[in-house]
Amino acid sequence: xxxxxxxxxxxxxxxxxxxxxxxxxxxxxxxxxxxxxxxxxxxxxxxxxxxxxxxxxxxxxxxxxxxxxxxxxxxxxxxxxxxxxxxxxxxxxxxxxxxxxxxxxxxxxxxxxxxxxxxxxxxxxxxxxxxxxxxxxxxxxxxxxxxxxxxxxxxxxxxxxxxxxxxxxxxxxxxxxxxxxxxxxxxxxxxxxxxxxxxxxxxxxxxxxxxxxxxxxxxxxxxxxxxxxxxxxxxxxxxxxxxxxxxxxxxxxxxxxxxxxxxxxxxxxxxxxxxxxxxxxxxxxxxxxxxxxxxxxxxxxxxxxxxxxxxxxxxxxxxxxxxxxxxxxxxxxxxxxxxxxxxxxxxxxxxxxx
Amino acid sequence: xxxxxxxxxxxxxxxxxxxxxxxxxxxxxxxxxxxxxxxxxxxxxxxxxxxxxxxxxxxxxxxxxxxxxxxxxxxxxxxxxxxxxxxxxxxxxxxxxxxxxxxxxxxxxxxxxxxxxxxxxxxxxxxxxxxxxxxxxxxxxxxxxxxxxxxxxxxxxxxxxxxxxxxxxxxxxxxxxxxxxxxxxxxxxxxxxxxxxxxxxxxxxxxxxxxxxxxxxxxxxxxxxxxxxxxxxxxxxxxxxxxxxxxxxxxxxxxxxxxxxxxxxxxxxxxxxxxxxxxxxxxxxxxxxxxxxxxxxxxxxxxxxxxxxxxxxxxxxxxxxxxxxxxxxxxxxxxxxxx
Numbered sequence: 055x056x057x058x059x060x061x062x063x064x065x066x067x068x069x070x071x072x073x074x075x076x077x078x079x080x081x082x083x084x085x086x087x088x089x090x091x092x093x094x095x096x097x098x099x100x101x102x103x104x105x106x107x108x109x110x111x112x113x114x115x116x117x118x119x120x121x122x123x124x125x126x127x128x129x130x131x132x133x134x135x136x137x138x139x140x141x142x143x144x145x146x147x148x149x150x151x152x153x154x155x156x157x158x159x160x161x162x163x164x165x166x167x168x169x170x171x172x173x174x175x176x177x178x179x180x181x182x183x184x185x186x187x188x189x190x191x192x193x194x195x196x197x198x199x200x201x202x203x204x205x206x207x208x209x210x211x212x213x214x215x216x217x218x219x220x221x222x223x224x225x226x227x228x229x230x231x232x233x234x235x236x237x238x239x240x241x242x243x244x245x246x247x248x249x250x251x252x253x254x255x256x257x258x259x260x261x262x263x264x265x266x267x268x269x270x271x272x273x274x275x276x277x278x279x280x281x282x283x284x285x286x287x288x289x290x291x292x293x294x295x296x297x298x299x300x301x302x303x304x305x306x307x308x309x310x311x312x313x314x315x316x317x318x319x320x321x322x323x324x325x326x327x328x329x330x331x332x333x334x335x336x337x338x339x340x341x342x343x344x345x346x347x348x349x350x351x352x353x354x355x356x357x358x359x360x361x362x363x364x365x366x367x368x369x370x371x372x373x374x375x376x377x378x379x380x381x382x383x384x385x386x387x388x389x390x391x392x393x394x395x396x397x398x399x400x401x402x403x404x405x406x407x408x
Numbered sequence: 409x410x411x412x413x414x415x416x417x418x419x420x421x422x423x424x425x426x427x428x429x430x431x432x433x434x435x436x437x438x439x440x441x442x443x444x445x446x447x448x449x450x451x452x453x454x455x456x457x458x459x460x461x462x463x464x465x466x467x468x469x470x471x472x473x474x475x476x477x478x479x480x481x482x483x484x485x486x487x488x489x490x491x492x493x494x495x496x497x498x499x500x501x502x503x504x505x506x507x508x509x510x511x512x513x514x515x516x517x518x519x520x521x522x523x524x525x526x527x528x529x530x531x532x533x534x535x536x537x538x539x540x541x542x543x544x545x546x547x548x549x550x551x552x553x554x555x556x557x558x559x560x561x562x563x564x565x566x567x568x569x570x571x572x573x574x575x576x577x578x579x580x581x582x583x584x585x586x587x588x589x590x591x592x593x594x595x596x597x598x599x600x601x602x603x604x605x606x607x608x609x610x611x612x613x614x615x616x617x618x619x620x621x622x623x624x625x626x627x628x629x630x631x632x633x634x635x636x637x638x639x640x641x642x643x644x645x646x647x648x649x650x651x652x653x654x655x656x657x658x659x660x661x662x663x664x665x666x667x668x669x670x671x672x673x674x675x676x677x678x679x680x681x682x683x684x685x686x687x688x689x690x691x692x693x694x695x696x697x698x699x700x701x702x703x704x705x706x707x708x709x710x711x712x713x714x715x716x717x718x719x720x721x722x723x724x725x726x727x728x729x730x731x732x733x734x735x736x737x738x739x740x741x742x743x744x745x746x747x
Contacts, residue, residue, distance in 0.1 A: 115602070286600055289600075292675055292679045293680070316675060316677075332627060332629035333674060333747055339607075339611070
């Protein structure tokens with residue numbers, strides 16, 4: 055396990071410190087859940103940073119710790135969960151050690167969340183306008199008339215037709231895409247610096263997914279917003295993020311610029327994720343690229359690479375020692391004892407003609 | 409089309425309309441929701457027909473109606489030449505065995521109070537198959553077929569992951585040796601890594617058991633990996649129906665093209681080069697669908713004629729039909745990014 059004091063700073067941290075420092079720096083974050091006598095090691099030493107105006111993707115399967123990482127940044131881990139180590143530095147201040155009263159001023163205001171399921175995140179007995187007015191009042195103390203005006207403006211900006219009428223609408227009357235637009239309006243309401251979108255489009259049609267991702271990209275450019283896009287689909291990251299953080303079993307296993315990671319993935323897990331992205335193929339497939347098995351629930355401190363049981367490149371060393379993130383290319387870190395060679399081709403799924 | 413051999417499934421002029429309460433509180437008015445509005449297609453033995461479209465386009469209603477889980481308003485559904493609509497419930501029961509379904513949500517579609525063994529045994533008892541001792545063996549065999557350990561029979565659905573539950577749902581569907589299965593968004597709720605596993609399983613089972621699939625999804629990438637032919641639906645209508653490779657090399661309908669553009673390009677270099685403008689707006693209400701071509705309010709090529717005249721489904725190639733006034737023009741303007 056990494057000790058935060060002796061772990062060497064990541065390349066991103068070094069690069070960012072040369073300038074004005076990253077907006078958000080997560081270092082050696084460890085979050086655990088204790089249920090009866092079992093401890094689930096949900097996040098095990100995650101480190102990454104985010105600069106002003108930058109969009110990064112956090113990618114991994116269900117249970118990889120990507121959502122818990124997001125909740126840890128937001129200070130939204132509740133009992134039986136606990137952040138047991140590491141730092142979340144926002145403007146240089148460690149959020150992990152801040153009292154709840156101060157976190158409340160940051161959460162939803164400076165750092166906002168767009169959740170996966172908008173229907174369970176909206177209060178069914180409040181109208182869209184109620185939601186927006188509440189957040190504007192709580193965070194900015196905005197009086198009613200000003201809040202109404204600002205709310206309508208926000209709804210218009212996220213592309214909801216007829217925003218005035220939408221103010222009185224209840225969430226269940228709207229489509230999934232419209233509800234997600236409302237969630238984005240709520241997230242944008244107080245002019246955040248960081249937007250964390252946790253699988254914002256997983257429940258949506260591909261057409262609506264394209265619209266929502268486009269909208270988030272526009273808003274990020276317009277407001278110079280830093281965005282963390284959490285997804286299980288590496289395909290989405292390609293067109294929307296500058297850097298990617300691949301997580302597995304609570305650890306960052308590979309990170310780097312999107313172009314570099316897609317051209318030269320070094321970690322076998324990243325290669326696996328890349329191969330199973332649904333693609334528009336020329337012909338029907340008979341063979342699908344899969345990552346066999348399923349991700350583990352980590353209930354014991356790791357003694358080897360957590361991906362070893364599913365890894366096609368596993369060696370004896372992988373089973374006895376945990377690999378640390380190490381240089382794997384330009385601005386590229388990978389945690390693997392037997393990384394994929396740089397020039398190895400990553401063949402696409404095989405096809406059967408006609 | 410297939411004149412030589414009768415198709416396994418032949419759907420003609422199928423309509424599914426619902427009467428719903430409309431506006432007005434004193435005099436109750438009724439509106440008609442046209443979920444499926446006059447569609448025809450067929451499916452041959454051992455083949456997969458992909459059915460693709462956005463939420464609310466009627467694709468799931470189509471699937472459910474073929475299984476007579478919904479009653480058609482008009483039109484015929486022929487299974488091995490027999491008109492399902494003309495049969496009584498008693499005559500239908502033995503046929504139902506051949507028509508099965510796998511649902512989208514692996515969490516909602518398995519009864520949480522039944523063990524895995526009981527869940528898979530249910531269709532067997534309904535159809536009086538594998539009675540007595542043979543049943544236990546059949547269940548073990550089915551679990552092996554879907555790559556689950558046969559020892560899980562005593563366990564409950566909550567103990568399983570989404571992908572494993574979908575395998576259980578598939579085992580239940582194939583238990584009664586069907587020839588046709590409706591796959592209603594079978595992988596939409598799963599991680600991409602697990603999606604590929606389930607698609608591989610469905611593809612293998614199709615070969616081994618000679619199954620025919622109606623594969624319903626909203627994503628052309630997923631549909632294309634599994635289908636021999638593809639039908640694109642919009643607001644209750646089929647707007648394009650074609651042999652798979654023909655559709656993927658040359659989509660003719662602007663809506664089909666928009667669905668192609670919506671698929672994320674899994675390559676940062678290509679994604680930066682091809683910045684597609686996403687299709688604007690959402691599917692309008694099927695209660696009062698737009699006149700003329702139903703897609704015209706969202707269509708980049710719409711002309712005056714599109715607002716007044718509904719385009720018929722017409723042939724633009726061998727086994728390639730499209731319902732668009734400007735199909736040829738649209739086809740010249742767009743080539744999907746395949747890889």
